[in-house]
Amino acid sequence: MGVVVLKFGGTSVGNVERIKNTANRILDEKKMGNQVVVVVSAMGKTTDQLVTLAKELSSYPNKREMDMLLSTGEQVTISLLSMALAEKGHSAISFTGWQAGILTESVHSNARIIDIDQKRIINQLAEGNIVIVAGFQGVSTDGEITTLGRGGSDTTAVALAAALEAEKCVIYTDVTGVYTSDPRFIPQARKLEAISYDEMLELSNLGAGVLHSRAVEFAKNYQIPLEVCSSLERVAGTVIEEEVTVEKSLVVRGVAFEGDITRITIFGLKNSFQNLSSVFTTLANNNINVDIIIQNQTDGEDAYLSFSIKNDDLHDTSKILEDYQETLGFDHFEYEAGLAKVSIIGSGMISNPGVAAKMFSTLAEQNIMIKMVSTSEIKVSTVIEEQQMIKAVESLHTAFGLDLVAMK
Amino acid sequence: MGVVVLKFGGTSVGNVERIKNTANRILDEKKMGNQVVVVVSAMGKTTDQLVTLAKELSSYPNKREMDMLLSTGEQVTISLLSMALAEKGHSAISFTGWQAGILTESVHSNARIIDIDQKRIINQLAEGNIVIVAGFQGVSTDGEITTLGRGGSDTTAVALAAALEAEKCVIYTDVTGVYTSDPRFIPQARKLEAISYDEMLELSNLGAGVLHSRAVEFAKNYQIPLEVCSSLERVAGTVIEEEVTVEKSLVVRGVAFEGDITRITIFGLKNSFQNLSSVFTTLANNNINVDIIIQNQTDGEDAYLSFSIKNDDLHDTSKILEDYQETLGFDHFEYEAGLAKVSIIGSGMISNPGVAAKMFSTLAEQNIMIKMVSTSEIKVSTVIEEQQMIKAVESLHTAFGLDLVAMK
Structure with a gap:
């Protein structure tokens, strides 16, 4: 038993x-x-x-x-x-x-x-x-x-x-399971029969909210088959396990999105090696959660550094950067609010090098400008204008073959 | 410390x-x-x-x-x-x-x-x-x-x-302490500076409600000085301890009362020795709480047995007595509802043999008929008509010198 x-x-x-x-x-x-x-x-x-x-x-x-x-x-x-x-x-x-x-x-x-x-x-x-x-x-x-x-x-x-x-x-x-995207905003999103631990971890970290990432980590470490399903409706849910045997053809298994993002860019950062960690240590000590970070430095030039935060943290972040400008040693900073993060997730990406390129071209076709990019082995995240967020998610959802198909 | x-x-x-x-x-x-x-x-x-x-x-x-x-x-x-x-x-x-x-x-x-x-x-x-x-x-x-x-x-x-x-x-x-009687009904009741563990135990068992009797027992066994006082008003409360040194002159320290009492009387109880315990075992097994019990048997006659219960238990008690009439072997039973129990409490009673007599004469002066009596070393309880309850308590309160005297 x-x-x-x-x-x-x-x-x-x-x-x-x-x-x-x-x-x-x-x-x-x-x-x-x-x-x-x-x-x-x-x-x-x-x-x-x-x-x-x-x-x-x-x-x-x-x-x-x-x-x-x-x-x-x-x-x-x-x-x-x-x-x-x-x-x-x-x-x-x-x-x-x-x-x-x-x-x-x-x-x-x-x-x-x-x-x-x-x-x-x-x-x-x-x-x-x-x-x-x-x-x-x-x-x-x-x-x-x-x-x-x-x-x-x-x-x-x-x-x-x-x-x-x-x-x-x-x-x-x-909810009735894990979806290819948030069905409250993306009507063509469909429920996945199965998803891998790693994919679920990325989705959890991207705020999908169905499962806490610590629980998924635990399940992965001990190889516990997890199932997410509805407590109200009696329908099959989504199984989370190591090897996803069904729907192998799907390279991308989900499109996640999150609004209320602000990009901060710091110009003229001197001695960037030491100062880079000082900036993020200072922000972390003040409970500012920094997400995507992009740094660029070429020989002989000062670095510029961009990172994304939640809109809500903009006030505190500005205050901290002003207070520490001299200590950190940078020229000035700018910010752009009203942005959103859109990510595609799928274990199949590792063996399919064209996935990121397809994401960029799909967004380009919709005249959506990409402001930041961050990649992992099973995820590509982009930061775009928030007003284009849903259009971006829908076009990616379609392009990667995730749309709900009516059953015959 | x-x-x-x-x-x-x-x-x-x-x-x-x-x-x-x-x-x-x-x-x-x-x-x-x-x-x-x-x-x-x-x-x-x-x-x-x-x-x-x-x-x-x-x-x-x-x-x-x-x-x-x-x-x-x-x-x-x-x-x-x-x-x-x-x-x-x-x-x-x-x-x-x-x-x-x-x-x-x-x-x-x-x-x-x-x-x-x-x-x-x-x-x-x-x-x-x-x-x-x-x-x-x-x-x-x-x-x-x-x-x-x-x-x-x-x-x-x-x-x-x-x-x-x-x-x-x-x-x-x-409440601000332990009173000579319930001040909500007896305006002349006054707060006691001190009371003994045993007196408090009797008061608690009589439903005074200020302290649970198990707590008082515990305090008595370990000789813990207890104090009851108000959480709202900053006034002295009542001390509960072994030897009450103040107010020694008071033979009776409180008058307790409780309404909603019914008296049951069973007539013609045969072989009363065995059957007495059968009656009360049967009632206890059915969660009927019996309080005062009076039994009377003279040579050659059948016994009659009276006991008091709460009004709420009358229906169940009647049912049980009818069901067991043959087994228990009695002739018939009667009941009288609408009664009350009035008790006087005081450690001084042990050395003052006239206390019970004074209680009975005080009630007689008020034309209050006593239907049942039960005594312990520090308590006398009487059962009377409920409509005479407050009059009885007030007259006893005055007779035993408990009334509040205006301070000069």
């Missing part, structure tokens, strides 16, 4: 009715003869409400106490879901992070799982119980309650799947 | 403003040079809201899962109170029941504390921190979250005071 780990997000347990539906979903899986471990998040907006309470008491709440506070959200859900399963006639038992043996670093608000002591879970599974584990939380070796940061419940699920040598780990969410 | 344990109930932490006020109260105590341990309940109506959620999912929620659910209430409060203290510039640390080392029996919803491992608390006190402990909850030796039942936070506070050899334990509540 194999173990399966099922993870349900906050929407799936947002109220009493949804908790009952989720219980039915779990029982269907149990009836298939599997040992079932369930990981759940806090109900709907609970976490936000708790954060609001804390902010009313303190502008900068202590992180240890925030973990103490926020971890109650999942604890409420696990007990209610356990009751719902019992009411439907199946014995279940809930465990907090510390009870489930989820050991983390001694860090608050963003701890990493370092080990799982799975004895209690295994004993309960052996007794035929469905085991429900609070996501997002763990315990440090010194007995402190910790939380895993954004997307932490996904990580809990994947880590448990690894520790329990589960056959699969299913992430139930409010 | 002595340790003091302060306990704040749900009203004292009912919202953000009250949590801030409670933080101020705690800091005042800290400034007096004490090491401070604080025990708190769940915020205001939180527990009720969680119970409602559970009832929507299950008519009889599993007790283990209820403990898992309800224990989140106090966990929210401890973290918020810790943040409030930090915001006011004093370092504080919060502990759940399991973190505070509160070990209980492996029983859910009504566990007893069996030991306290106070190491973590002592270490934090030594570092100068205010330690905030979640009341009402503990952990069993098999790592299960347990709760202590009604009034459990009081018990947590007293048990911690015992384990930490505290100088005192102060219970902050929404």
Whole structure:
């Protein structure tokens, strides 16, 4: 009898009715003869409400106490879901992070799982119980309650799947799977049957939002087959695994996009070697997240340096650059807001050298000017005008053969 | 530097403003040079809201899962109170029941504390921190979250005071102390400066509601001086200790009362010795709480048996007596609803044999008929018509010299 780990997000347990539906979903899986471990998040907006309470008491709440506070959200859900399963006639038992043996670093608000002591879970599974584990939380070796940061419940699920040598780990969410692009903006986007860990990592880092990148990394390291599917509709989702055997013909598997980008360009940067790291260290210390970086230096000339940031960080970035202009030793800087990042992702790119060229020519045909480019082995990102973003995504989606084709 | 344990109930932490006020109260105590341990309940109506959620999912929620659910209430409060203290510039640390080392029996919803491992608390006190402990909850030796039942936070506070050899334990509540009678109904009731453990136990069992009897028992066993006072008004409360040195002249220290009582009388009970226990075993098995019992048997006659129950239990009691009439072997039964219990309490009664007689004559003067009587060493309880209850309490309050006298 194999173990399966099922993870349900906050929407799936947002109220009493949804908790009952989720219980039915779990029982269907149990009836298939599997040992079932369930990981759940806090109900709907609970976490936000708790954060609001804390902010009313303190502008900068202590992180240890925030973990103490926020971890109650999942604890409420696990007990209610356990009751719902019992009411439907199946014995279940809930465990907090510390009870489930989820050991983390001694860090608050963003701890990493370092080990799982799975004895209690295994004993309960052996007794035929469905085991429900609070996501997002763990315990440090010194007995402190910790939380895993954004997307932490996904990580809990994947880590448990690894520790329990589960056959699969299913992430139930409010979308039906991983799409070739965001279907809210790109109507011709279609759901992928499968995608590789690396491709999913790139998509997660590009803000696709379906899965947290740490969970995908964990799944890749332990080779856990992941499945993303809808908690509301009963349709097949997307499988994430090492070797994607289906849809091999697709060189590009997705087009990701993100607006609200600003490009900063620094001119006349002296002694660029030392100063390059100084610029980014200073920005990082001020919590400015820098994305694409382009540097250009030819012999005998001063370097110019461009990088992209979120529009929201423009004010702080300008302030920092002005304050440090003398220290960093540059001539002046300029910025251009209202930009967007459009990326294509696909493992097949490695063996297909013409992919980037095809991307550029596709955009050129649409009169879209590329302002920055960044490439990895399985991704090409471009920065363009934000007003051309959707047109760019649609044309790339079509050019790389991703458009939804009506089934016959 | 002595340790003091302060306990704040749900009203004292009912919202953000009250949590801030409670933080101020705690800091005042800290400034007096004490090491401070604080025990708190769940915020205001939180527990009720969680119970409602559970009832929507299950008519009889599993007790283990209820403990898992309800224990989140106090966990929210401890973290918020810790943040409030930090915001006011004093370092504080919060502990759940399991973190505070509160070990209980492996029983859910009504566990007893069996030991306290106070190491973590002592270490934090030594570092100068205010330690905030979640009341009402503990952990069993098999790592299960347990709760202590009604009034459990009081018990947590007293048990911690015992384990930490505290100088005192102060219970902050929404009344200003222990009164000679319920001031909501008896305007001439006055606050007692002091009361003995035994008297407080009788008052608690009679539903005075200020302190849970288990907490008082604990305090008596470990000789912890308890103080009950208001979390809102800054006035002296009531001290509960072994020997009450003040107000020695008061033979009776309080008049307690309770309405909604029904008297059941069973006639023609055969073989009363065996059957007496059968009747009460049967009722107990059906969760009927029987209070005063009076049995009368003279030679050659069948016994008659009277006992008092709550009005709410009348329907179930009647049903049970009808079902078991043949088995129990009695002739018939009658009931009288609309009764009340009025009791006088005072350790001085032991050495003052005329107290019960004075009670009966006082009630007789008011034309109040006594239907049942029950006595202990420090208490006399009578059952009378409910419509005469307040008149009875007022006349006893005056007769035993308890009335509030205007201060000059």
